[in-house]
Amino acid sequence: MSSPRSRSVSGWVVLTFVCAAFWPARANTPAPANLPLAQILASMEHRNQMQREALRHYRAVRQYQVEYRGITTIEARMNVEFDYDAASGKSFRVVSQSGSKILSEKILKRAMESEIEASKDNGASALTPANYRFQLQGSESVDGRPAYVLSVEPLTGSKFLYRGRVWVDATDFAVAKVDAAPAKNPSFLISRTQIQYTYAKTGNFWLPQRSRSEARIRIGGTAVLTIDYGTYQVNWDKPHSGGAS
Numbered sequence: 001m002s003s004p005r006s007r008s009v010s011g012w013v014v015l016t017f018v019c020a021a022f023w024p025a026r027a028n029t030p031a032p033a034n035l036p037l038a039q040i041l042a043s044m045e046h047r048n049q050m051q052r053e054a055l056r057h058y059r060a061v062r063q064y065q066v067e068y069r070g071i072t073t074i075e076a077r078m079n080v081e082f083d084y085d086a087a088s089g090k091s092f093r094v095v096s097q098s099g100s101k102i103l104s105e106k107i108l109k110r111a112m113e114s115e116i117e118a119s120k121d122n123g124a125s126a127l128t129p130a131n132y133r134f135q136l137q138g139s140e141s142v143d144g145r146p147a148y149v150l151s152v153e154p155l156t157g158s159k160f161l162y163r164g165r166v167w168v169d170a171t172d173f174a175v176a177k178v179d180a181a182p183a184k185n186p187s188f189l190i191s192r193t194q195i196q197y198t199y200a201k202t203g204n205f206w207l208p209q210r211s212r213s214e215a216r217i218r219i220g221g222t223a224v225l226t227i228d229y230g231t232y233q234v235n236w237d238k239p240h241s242g243g244a245s
Contacts, residue, residue: 031139032139032146032147032148032170032171033170035148036136037134037135037136037150040148040168040173041128041129041134044127044168044173044174044175045128046173047172047173047174048126051174051204051206054204054205054235055086055205055234055235056085056086056235057083057085057086057234057235058083058084058202058205058207058232058233058234058235059081059082059083059084059232059233060082060229060231060232060233061080061082061095061230061231062079062080062081062082062227062228062230063077063078063079063080063227063228063230064077064078064079064080064108064111064225064226064227065077065078065225065226065227066103066223066224066225066226067223067224068103068221068222068223069222069223070217070219070220070221071220071221074099074100074103075099075100075103076097076098076099076100076101076102076103076104076107076108077097077098077099078094078097078098078104078108078109079094079095079096079097080092080093080094080095080112081093081095082229082230089116089119090115090116092112094109107225111225111227118160121160124158124160125158125160125161127152127166127175130155131154131155131156131158132153132154132155132161133152133153133154133155134150134151134152134153135150135151136148136149136150137149137150137151137165139170140167142169142176142177143176143200145169145170145171145176146170146171147167147169147170147176147177148167148168149165149166149167149168150165150166150167151165152164152165152166154183156183157183157184158183158184159182159183159184161182161183162178162180162181162182162183162195163180163181163183164178164179164180164181164195165178165179165180166178166180169206172201172206174201175199175206176198176199176206177196177197177198177199178195178196178197179194179195179196180194180195181193181194181195182195192215192216193213193214193215193216194213194214195211195212195213195214196211196212197210197211197212198210202232203234203235205234207229207232207234208227208229209229210226210227210228210229211225211227211229212224212225212226213225213226
């Protein structure tokens with residue numbers, strides 16, 4: 001299955017398909033244990049492996065929105081039923097859509113396609129020393145929970161990687177927040193892209209909560225893609241058909 005990091009890259013990969021259409025908390029909480037970076041990374045990988053093995057399926061209704069503000073303002077919205085199954089992978093079903101049909105087809109639907117593409121090669125997008133150079137910058141609070149702050153620098157210019165900062169929950173060693181830019185500029189017409197992702201705990205699992213990708217267009221204007229991931233149903237009892245599991 002895809003890891004949360006795999007999903008986090010798909011938002012800005014969509015920018016490669018469209019040139020000019022589109023395309024974050026401190027609190028007084030105890031500091032986490034003073035662990036070395038190597039131990040933090042090893043604990044992250046261990047937790048990711050446990051989640052991959054335990055997370056059989058989940059689903060939610062997502063809300064996608066893209067808005068471009070420049071000479072004119074155009075937008076599109078889409079509600080999508082998302083389903084993941086460890087055996088069959090991901091599937092999307094559009095429930096409703098409104099606004100610009102071009103943006104819906106060329107951006108929102110492409111966002112879904114790029115997420116599937118990223119999930120097919122977890123190794124290429126995994127948040128591991130094979131893909132990134134890490135530095136431990138300290139600790140902060142995310143939604144009242146202590147977290148380690150890591151700077152990440154990609155080792156290659158892959159479209160699935162990013163550079164920036166990652167907040168890792170100090171108790172569960174799960175990624176809680178990402179603030180980054182793509183390792184590779186999606187288009188020469190894009191001057192800057194900034195991506196923010198937040199994750200939340202559902203039961204024992206950490207899953208995407210919200211993403212926001214903002215792109216500044218060289219010819220003028222700003223485009224923003226947001227995804228609200230909805231309320232998850234996790235590891236429910238799926239119905240059986242014809243004896244097949």
